[in-house]
Amino acid sequence: MHVKKRAKIFIVCTMILLLALIGRLAQIQLIQTESFSKHHINLIEASVKQRTQAIVLDDGRGRFIDRNGDAITNDYYPSLVLFPFLKGMDWPSDKIAAIIGVPERELIRAVEQAKTPFAFGGKYPLKLTELQKDQINALKIPGVFAVYKQVPADERLAEHLIGIVRQNYQLLKERYPEKLKNSLISPDTAIGITGLQRAFDEFLLPEGESKLLYHVDQLGGPLFGLDVKYTAPANPFYPTAIKTTLDKSLQTMVEKExxxxxxxxxxxxxxxxxxxxxxxxxxxxxxxxxxxxxxxxxxxxxxxxxxxxxxxxxxxxxxxxxxxxxxxxxxxxxxxxxxxxxxxxxxxxxxxxxxxxxxxxxxxxxxxxxxxxxxxxxxxxxxxxxxxxxxxxxxxxxxxxxxxxxxxxxxxxxxxxxxxxxxxxxxxxxxxxxxxxxxxxxxxxxxxxxxxxxxxxxxxxxxxxxxxxxxxxxxxxxxxxxxxxxxxxxxxxxxxxxxxxxxxxxxxxxxxxxxxxxxxxxxxxxxxxxxxxxxxxxxxxxxxxxxxxxxxVVVDLDVRENEAKTYEIVEKIILNIYQSVNG
CATH class of the missing domain: 3.40.710.10 (DD-peptidase/beta-lactamase superfamily)
Structure with a gap:
């Protein structure tokens, strides 16, 4: 009798455990696939990331330019993108080097050191001309692409006016409840917190990333041959650019002074x-x-x-x-x-x-x-x-x-x-x-x-x-x-x-x-x-x-009068403007 009772208890416990595991599996794979846990993790995206290598060309958020069209936040220009699987191939690196005007050994070294796709040139990739872009793409080399890529500005200008962007789920939910509900934006979307980033946030919201990607096996090799895919939001008019009234050259000069x-x-x-x-x-x-x-x-x-x-x-x-x-x-x-x-x-x-x-x-x-x-x-x-x-x-x-x-x-x-x-x-x-x-x-x-x-x-x-x-x-x-x-x-x-x-x-x-x-x-x-x-x-x-x-207007705030820099700054700014206008 005791054996039967223990067996029944064991079977019941096992069934409860199995049901809990099945419920957890259903939660992960069927119910909360796009917003799992309190961190709102998109499990589908996370799964894809585990078996793909990608380079983001554009995060989808709009950018700021000055009155002349020069980049203030992110720049956007043609760049050379190379994939790491090139290191196992015989590819015409000499032709690419000749087009962009760099030593061939620099290209080969960069590919040999790469574990993920990259834009050649580092944090600020080499800027290609339209002709160079077309010449590279005409060669149709697997793993070699000349594409427009978002590049961070080389210096941070007018930071208080432009403002900052941060992830803030609570604020995101307050501003865009319908977009979140309809999955038009993800829970980890960054939003404008201050300045023009805040004022123009709805114009700047990303509709999705643009990226080049390919699937990899456990060793990081191509899973489906050398097929690289391009993904981008369906709307070709986005992301936007906010054209400010700033003069980048004057802003740079003033901040340096x-x-x-x-x-x-x-x-x-x-x-x-x-x-x-x-x-x-x-x-x-x-x-x-x-x-x-x-x-x-x-x-x-x-x-x-x-x-x-x-x-x-x-x-x-x-x-x-x-x-x-x-x-x-x-x-x-x-x-x-x-x-x-x-x-x-x-x-x-x-x-x-x-x-x-x-x-x-x-x-x-x-x-x-x-x-x-x-x-x-x-x-x-x-x-x-x-x-x-x-x-x-x-x-x-x-x-x-x-x-x-x-x-x-x-x-x-x-x-x-x-x-x-x-x-x-x-x-x-x-x-x-x-x-x-x-x-x-x-x-x-x-x-x-x-x-x-x-x-x-x-x-x-x-x-x-x-x-x-x-x-x-x-x-x-x-x-x-x-x-x-x-x-x-x-x-x-x-x-x-x-x-x-x-x-x-x-x-x-x-x-x-x-x-x-x-x-x-x-x-x-x-x-x-x-x-x-x-x-x-x-x-x-x-x-x-x-x-x-x-x-x-120049103001030096809360300063000892004999230490104020106001007049010196006024003088420097006016002299610099005169010199820039008159050579």
Whole structure:
């Protein structure tokens, strides 16, 4: 009896174990073949990978190019792809070497060392011409292909503006639930987390990889002869290219100068005056490769509000001129401090309005602000808005089914007041008039203000991207130039501001730039940050004055004033631009 009972228990346990194994097998092979375990592993793909060798030609995600079509992220050009099974064959390596102009021994050595298919030339494969590509393919050599391949950019440019891409299943599920549900994208698809990668993510999503592959046996030899297959997404128009407004050569120059000079925190914005398109945007500190989202390197300081200091005097000056305060007939005692008391750190003597602006006299603009606020408590916001300083500055509008699409999703808007009650407090008015207290403006907005003044007062949205292109270079969507809403300054006020900004360089705080090959108009700013001895050091400019083409802002943030690199950077950038234009 005991033997029979034990036998029954053994049989039942065996059946349970077999049923569990069958259930597990069904789960693996029938039920969760494309999304197995919490890691969402595609078992079909994993199985194929085990018995194939492949070289990915294009991961399928769209790329970024500059205004001239030059690659910013991934380049895409004809490359020579070689398969490792060539080492066991007699193939015309001499003919290939002659076509591409390299010693034959280099080709043979590369193949002998290869365990997987590779693009000849390493991380940055040798770039072939169209003629070389056609000549190689005409030979029809098994395992030798001349094909377009995605190649990483040789340097990382505009990293804060372009943004980063990462795998994040939770975020992927939130953004694209239907695509995941219908298996249009895989659970391990990388998505844009910041910057333009985030803004244009739906345009950039891969529809699948393009690759060359062949099946191998246990020893890595060809399983089905020498048949190499090409696989690619069915849609020939993808992946897309995002055509930015950046000028790669200028971006490269600016970033090299920042690194050479050693700017620790701050950056540069360079705009095209005619369009308010970004030519260059560089933020420091750089991103941390291991943790790019970690502060401070993970922050794009150029689109975040900063304390502007005397840059804001442009707003006060514009309001005084347009409000007919008869500034031209008055003299101000610039030996007095901001509050009209003796003991100013910078005793400048008796100055008129133009001289006060050029030499950045705090007392003059604090006094003007008191008078303006007595007449209109909202003047500061109104005139900041007329100059395009507050509100969303970056391009925004409707794009297909995207309502209110934003090219700068992380952009934060500027502000003038922290507490509306301060509008009636004299000292708060004095401080606000010179860009202190609660005034915060982004370098991007300040650059756009300079472009607005330079082109005569027309306010425009700032573009970082001009169009989205299909793979063949035709246009999927074009982003039109768009004006910022709201009132503009009168032409008389703009003319006067242009004159004032030129005087800053001719006889005021920017006189250092008066000897540059381009004529420059601009305004300096030194803002107290709240840390004793530390300031934000600004210079905002446009040039050449006779036919304005560039609007430039450089800011060194939270730095000791005597260590600020601002003026040196401005000088280097303008000189380099002049030399590149004039040889």
């Amino acid at each position: 920042l690194d050479k000079i050693g700017l620790k925190k701050g950056g540069v914005v360079l705009l095209d005056v005619e369009t308010s398109d970004i030519l260059t945007l560089a933020s420091r500190p750089k991103m941390n490769d291991k943790n790019p989202l970690a502060e401070p390197g993970g922050i794009n300081t150029m689109i975040l509000p900063q304390i502007p200091g005397s840059i804001f005097k442009i707003v006060t000056a514009a309001a005084a001129i347009e409000s007919n305060l008869k500034v031209n007939s008055r003299i101000y005692d610039c030996n007095l401090n901001l509050y009209g008391e003796k003991g100013s750190e910078r005793e400048l003597g008796l100055l008129n309005f133009e001289e006060s602006f050029a030499k950045s006299c705090n007392y003059t603009f604090a006094k003007l602000a008191e008078e303006l606020m007595a007449e209109n408590p909202d003047y500061m916001e109104q005139y900041a808005a007329k100059l395009g300083l507050i509100g969303r500055i970056g391009w925004h509008g409707d794009v297909f089914h995207f309502g209110n699409f934003k090219q700068f999703p992380e952009e934060q808007t500027g502000r003038i007041w922290g507490d509306q009650k301060d509008k009636y407090v004299k000292k708060a008015i004095n401080q606000t008039a010179i860009g202190q207290k609660e005034v915060r403006l982004s370098p991007l907005a300040v650059a756009n203000m300079m472009a607005t003044i330079a082109r005569g007062g027309e306010k425009k949205q700032v573009r970082a991207v001009s169009e989205v292109q299909y793979k063949n270079g035709t246009t999927l969507f074009s982003f039109p130039l768009q004006n910022l809403e709201g009132e503009q300054l009168s032409s008389h006020t703009i003319d006067k501001l242009q004159h004032l900004l030129r005087e800053v360089v001719q006889s005021g705080t920017g006189v250092r730039f008066n000897t540059l090959p381009y004529t420059v108009a601009g305004k300096s700013g030194t803002a107290e940050t709240g840390r004793e001895g530390f300031v934000n050091k600004w210079f905002a400019a446009y040039f050449p004055v006779e036919y304005p083409k560039y609007a430039l």
